[in-house]
Amino acid sequence: MDRELLAISSKHLYLYVIYENNEPVEVRIEYKDIIKQSGNIYKGKIKRLIPAMNAAFVDIGEDREAFLPIKDIEECKNLKVGSPIVVQVKRAPINTKGAKLTCKITLPGKYLVLMPTVNSISISSKIEDTSQREAVKERIKNILKPFNEENYGFIIRTVAATATDEAIIDDFLNLKHLWENIISRSKHKRTPSLLFEENHKIFSILRDYAGEFSKIVIDNVYLIKEIKEYIIKNFPNSRIKLELYKNPKISPYSYYQLDKLIGKILSPYVWLRNGGYIVIEETEALVAIDVNSGSHCKHKSLEETAYHTNVEAAIEIARQLRLRDLGGIIIIDFIDMKSEERKKALIEFFKSEVKKDKRPVKIKEFTELGLLELTRKKMEESLISQLSDMCEYCKGKGFIKNTALVLFEIENKIN
Structure with a gap:
């Protein structure tokens, strides 16, 4: 898979877009004047x-x-x-x-996530083979034993399975040193105070993807220097190509058509290639996603049409969860199917699609009403919430009074 990262800066914010095979799959926002709280x-x-x-x-x-x-x-x-x-x-x-x-406390590194306040050892759920999980867990536990006198807990990340002993030890010692510095600062700082915050969200992006980017395009010469230093320190063997955007005639925002991308993200409607569509609505309690067949009618039966539309929708929903950064409880109303085998096949297919997601996603079974329940770890507000303000007319209700009602109220107030 070819993965690229676009980083655009302005006076007030940084905008990061991750592309996989030339398709945008994640957009992250970092406001310069707001402290990034998640993980602090x-x-x-x-x-x-x-x-x-x-x-x-x-x-x-x-x-x-x-x-x-x-x-x-x-x-x-x-x-x-x-x-x-x-x-x-x-x-x-x-x-x-x-x-x-x-x-x-959790301190994420390249291969490990240090948990200095607990002494348990766990491994990424993305490594599914039981024998491989146990082998990797035992190997890393033994590697770190001489360096872990405090019995710190840690989570083994997926990329650790193929990492060298030296790389894992180095990652552990860096995280251990970071925690010692945090504790040292806590003894001298006033209460309340911030003890740790990552400099830029782009560093966490690079770490989450273990530096697996073919190219990073940046429009800020100062940021590109910081990223270069970070890559040299953390991914010395990486072949990431750093490119400074220099076109003076057109902004990167316009060149990469990010206005259209953000417009699509802010819309509740997402059209599928086969003519179907999905509707995504966020509420205070949960996210509701409705799947519709639309103009899709290429198959011989309703059951066939439903299944193929649902499969296409599953691909797009997995992408939209990442793109819009939707989290918490999510309910999907797929097109109804009578076949239990096809329902199970759809769930298994959907599980394979969400494996691309760096956030934990847990998929349940279909309910009696035919709804699929799942959860996705929620770290902050969805991208829509970060990019929009409450409407001054409807106050977030999503509707305004129609003309007839307004006139009726005016007439009654006059009388």
Whole structure:
């Protein structure tokens, strides 16, 4: 697979677009004047303890107090109001909800994700073969044993399966050193304060994809220098081609037709190649996706048409989940099929499609009403929420009063 990355900067934000085989699959936004909260580590202060919710509210120096579930977290049981605590943002603030915190710190590296507050060892679910999982887990556990006197926990990433011993050890020691620096800063910093934040979102993109990009196009000479240094340090054997965008006649935003891409993302309608279409609607509680056959009628029976439309829709839905960064509970209303075998085949096909996603996706079975339930890890607001503001007319309701009602109200107010 050929994968490329486009990075565009402006006065207020960075826009990153990931292409796979020339098709956009992810868009990420980084605002320069807003602290990226997801993954940040803070020295916070307990403001309130709510026993009925088994939760604490923590001041991390932001506008809203953050929510910390304390169930099953042993180190948080003896907390008191006013106590300092080192926490990590698990989910950024969304709408009226404050950030969600955790005491279980995770520091992602190239091959490992360090978990310094726990001592468990796990492995990426993308390595499915049981014997391979156990072999990789045992190998890396033994490699790191002499360097892990503190019994830090860690998650083994997929790319670690083919990495050298030296590369894994180096990654572990870098993460261990980073954690030691965070703890050292926490002892001297005031409460509340930010202890750790990654410089640019593009670094996390490179790390998530283990540097597997053929080319990165950037329009900022200062950012390209930072990326070059990061690649040399973290991916010394990489063959990534760095290209500075220099066309003075047309902006990269226009050249790559990102206005059309963002317009499609903001639309609830997505057309399929076979004539069908899907409708994507976000609500406070969940994301609802409806599949429709549209003009697709090439097959002999309704069952055949439904199945082939659903397969095409599954491909596009897996892409849209990444492209729009949709998370939380997701309900898909595929076109109804009577065959249980085809339902199972559709689920298995859909599972294979979402494997391309770097966020964990868990697919359930079809419900009695024929709806497919799944969840996708939610780190921050969806891309639509990041790119749009509430309508001043409908106030987010999605509709306004029609002319007849407005005139009726005016007439009654006059009378």
